[in-house]
Amino acid sequence: MPRPLQVVTWYGVRVFTDTVPDDAPRPGEQELARILACEKRAGATDPYRGVAALTHVVASRR
Secondary structure, three states: HHHHHHHEEEEOOOOOOOOOOOOOOOOOOHHHHHHHHHHHHOOOOHHHHHOOOOOEEEEEEO
């Protein structure tokens, strides 16, 4: 019998960058840092995390 898990939190991933082609050139360090900061903030904030392409779920055993 599986042990039930309790969701602790969840995050959206690729809120703004999901439509970027895989072969797109990598942005410079400063621009990449800004993009990642925006993704991190949006991925943890409703309603943005709800429209993300992927999710990361953090759960624990009860």
